[in-house]
Amino acid sequence: MTPGRALRVSIISPAGLGYDGEAEAIVAPAYDGQLGILYGHAPMMVLLGEGELRLRSGSRVHRFHVARGFLQVVANEVTVLAEEARALEVPESGATGVSPPAP
Amino acid sequence: MAKARDIQRRIGSIKSTRKITRTMEMVATSKLRRATQRVEQARPYAAKLQEVIERLVTPDLVELRPILRQPERIERAAVVLITSNRGLCGAFNTNLIRTARDLLDRAASDGIETDLHVVGRKGVNFFRFRGVRMASERTDIGDAPTAEDARSIIEPVALQFVAGVVDAVFLVYSEFRSILRTPPVARQILPVFVPEERVRSGPWYILDPSADEILSRLLPLYVVNAGYRALVETAAAEQGARRTAMKNATDNADELTYTLTRLYNRARQAEITQQIAEIMGGAEALVD
Numbered sequence: 001m002t003p004g005r006a007l008r009v010s011i012i013s014p015a016g017l018g019y020d021g022e023a024e025a026i027v028a029p030a031y032d033g034q035l036g037i038l039y040g041h042a043p044m045m046v047l048l049g050e051g052e053l054r055l056r057s058g059s060r061v062h063r064f065h066v067a068r069g070f071l072q073v074v075a076n077e078v079t080v081l082a083e084e085a086r087a088l089e090v091p092e093s094g095a096t097g098v099s100p101p102a103p
Numbered sequence: 104m105a106k107a108r109d110i111q112r113r114i115g116s117i118k119s120t121r122k123i124t125r126t127m128e129m130v131a132t133s134k135l136r137r138a139t140q141r142v143e144q145a146r147p148y149a150a151k152l153q154e155v156i157e158r159l160v161t162p163d164l165v166e167l168r169p170i171l172r173q174p175e176r177i178e179r180a181a182v183v184l185i186t187s188n189r190g191l192c193g194a195f196n197t198n199l200i201r202t203a204r205d206l207l208d209r210a211a212s213d214g215i216e217t218d219l220h221v222v223g224r225k226g227v228n229f230f231r232f233r234g235v236r237m238a239s240e241r242t243d244i245g246d247a248p249t250a251e252d253a254r255s256i257i258e259p260v261a262l263q264f265v266a267g268v269v270d271a272v273f274l275v276y277s278e279f280r281s282i283l284r285t286p287p288v289a290r291q292i293l294p295v296f297v298p299e300e301r302v303r304s305g306p307w308y309i310l311d312p313s314a315d316e317i318l319s320r321l322l323p324l325y326v327v328n329a330g331y332r333a334l335v336e337t338a339a340a341e342q343g344a345r346r347t348a349m350k351n352a353t354d355n356a357d358e359l360t361y362t363l364t365r366l367y368n369r370a371r372q373a374e375i376t377q378q379i380a381e382i383m384g385g386a387e388a389l390v391d
Contacts, residue, residue: 012151014250014331016144031312044309045155047317068324070317072155074308081151083250083324 005039008077009055011064013085018064023055026078028071035071043074048082063088107370114363121356127191128349131342134246135282138339141247142279145328145335152325159314159321160297167315170261170295170322174270179216181238181260181269182206182289185276185333186223187341188242193351195277195344196225199337202287203275218269222256222334246338253331257292261326264293276333277340285340292329295322 009026011018026037029051050067069082165171184203186196203219203226210217218238221227227240239259244252263269272293277285310317 010147012148014145014148014328015141017147042309043307044311045159045317046309046311047320068320070155070321070324079151081148081155083327 006057006076007037007039007041007073009080010078011053011066011080011082011085013082015085018080018085018087019055019062021057023057023062023078026053026055028053028080029066030071037073037078039076041073041076045070045072048080052088053080053085107367107374110363110367110370114360114367117356117359117363121353121360124349124352124356128346128353131346131349135339135342135346138246138335138342139279139282141335142332142339145332149328149332152321152328156295156318156321156325157297158308159310159318161314164315164318165297168318168322169265169267170293170326171297173294173296177215177270179218179269180210180271180273181218181220181263182210182273182275183220183256183260183330184222184226185274185337186221186226186229187337188224188244189341190225191348192341192345193348195341195348196223196229198287199275199277200226200229202289206273206275206289218260218263220256220260244334246342248331248334248338250327250331253334254327256334257327257330258323261293261323274329274333276337279336279339279343282343285336285343290329290333292326295325 006022006024007026008021009023010020024039028035028037028046029049031047031049035046048066048069048071051065053064053066055062055064064080065084065086065088066080066082067084069080069085072079072081160171182203184199186199190196207217207219219230219235220239220241221230221237222241222244224242227237227242230237231240241256244256260269260272264272271291273289274292275287275289278288279285
């Protein structure tokens with residue numbers, strides 16, 4: 001991954017900041033299905049449903065359970081706003097849903 | 104002059120009370136720290152939510168969404184009063200209750216009917232004692248309120264508002280401006296009011312679904328969040344008030360102990376002097 005090609009991500013809930021950092025890819029549970037966001041995405045506001053949000057940062061994958069939320073992309077900044085945003089355990093390996101970067 | 108032993112007993116009782124107030128002060132201090140943290144952690148969410156709503160609201164949407172529509176006349180209002188479950192925090196609950204009663208009185212003189220919803224044992228007990236009818240009572244909210252707690256309090260009133268049963272919803276709580284400034288306030292949370300000049304334009308966003316539909320989901324979150332913030336701020340203010348009250352009590356105990364110790368020493372000295380005088384008198388009588 002080229003440096004400087006990452007999204008700035010913050011996951012905000014009433015209980016505080018669930019995540020604040022960079023990520024190369026995000027898969028979010030939109031209200032009508034899964035939604036993938038990569039660097040350079042057009043500005044967007046989308047309603048989230050209830051489900052798992054995954055974000056890949058380097059080799060690490062962070063998983064969150066979100067509900068009653070909303071996602072905003074603008075200038076490679078992704079803000080996830082959710083009344084419920086709970087970090088989930090990272091699974092052993094694979095099956096993360098976020099595919100490795102194309103060669 | 105009081106007997107030395109009586110004074111000593113009083114000093115003992117004040118000292119043991121001081122131990123209690125001092126402990127409560129320290130407990131409140133540590134709870135206050137965590138409560139303040141919760142208040143601060145809730146800020147980014149509230150700020151962002153507000154920003155997004157202001158960005159999505161357009162004048163024609165205001166007409167469509169019941170949550171945004173300003174009623175021409177308020178005929179019935181809901182007042183949600185938040186108090187604490189526990190006492191020993193000075194005038195904290197009294198101030199909140201007074202603010203709520205002022206609001207109720209003002210509404211009554213304007214011919215507005217009111218439903219009173221009370222959270223916290225202190226408020227519930229006050230109005231029950233007074234024989235005031237309450238629309239709902241809650242005493243199960245702890246020191247660390249959650250968004251779920253806020254939802255369970257706000258949602259029923261919000262639904263009444265949407266259904267047109269009430270035309271406005273007020274929240275009475277302690278606003279946590281700083282540790283030393285936590286004034287009781289009465290805020291109108293419904294209908295949500297977005298000042299015209301704050302309505303921003305931003306047609307360069309992809310909206311999915313439409314702005315109207317996003318708003319219809321975000322506005323309830325916003326209203327519930329107003330309730331959450333009120334709960335969290337009141338919880339923090341309560342700990343602050345308790346700390347101040349207990350600190351004053353501890354200081355008073357120190358002062359009393361000091362004064363009484365001097366009195367005790369004087370009384371003790373007087374007793375000794377008297378005893379010596381008596382012995383001397385006795386001895387002199389023998390010599391003669």
